[in-house]
Amino acid sequence: MKSAPFWTGIAGGVILTALTGFVILPILGVFDTTATGKPNILDWWGHVNLENSLRWRAQDSSIPAAADPDQGFEHYLSMCLHCHGGPEASRQEWAHYMLPSPPKLWEEEILHMSDGELFSIISQGIRMTGMPAFGPTHPDEDIWNMVAFVRRLDQLTEQQKQQLHEASSEFGHGETGDREHGH
Numbered sequence: 001m002k003s004a005p006f007w008t009g010i011a012g013g014v015i016l017t018a019l020t021g022f023v024i025l026p027i028l029g030v031f032d033t034t035a036t037g038k039p040n041i042l043d044w045w046g047h048v049n050l051e052n053s054l055r056w057r058a059q060d061s062s063i064p065a066a067a068d069p070d071q072g073f074e075h076y077l078s079m080c081l082h083c084h085g086g087p088e089a090s091r092q093e094w095a096h097y098m099l100p101s102p103p104k105l106w107e108e109e110i111l112h113m114s115d116g117e118l119f120s121i122i123s124q125g126i127r128m129t130g131m132p133a134f135g136p137t138h139p140d141e142d143i144w145n146m147v148a149f150v151r152r153l154d155q156l157t158e159q160q161k162q163q164l165h166e167a168s169s170e171f172g173h174g175e176t177g178d179r180e181h182g183h
Helices: 003-028 041-057 069-084 093-097 115-124 140-150 158-169
Strands: none
Touching: 041 115, 069 093, 069 140, 069 158, 115 140
């Protein structure tokens, strides 16, 4: 039975090669990490890791009954609109060139996230994305208010849409809507 050591050696060699690549490739700077570079395996890896990290770490909770989406709206105007924009409201010009791109919080991908996942992201932030952690500077009540507002972003009143549009117009580039940065 000489085949068992042979396959064990092959498996060990594959694992050793993968681990070596995991250490050597970052040291050599092989992957483009610039915000203007083309998407690569790091983008896929980061996205998969984020989804699974949230699934494992986010609390299994729902928006408390006392959460006030109107208070969340005020926080959104001052802290979120710059990067995420809103329905009929543009993000700041520089936010169009962030990688990964800040998601449009009223679209399908976000609507499928649990309340606990949204709370976790707002509270703890997301490393290496530009998404700050608001938990150290805001009480849980404020964060739940933001989650409650984000849940209503796809159902804004015309007045709220107008407020978002006016606030985004103050960013100085006067665009409405959102443009992608060509990746």
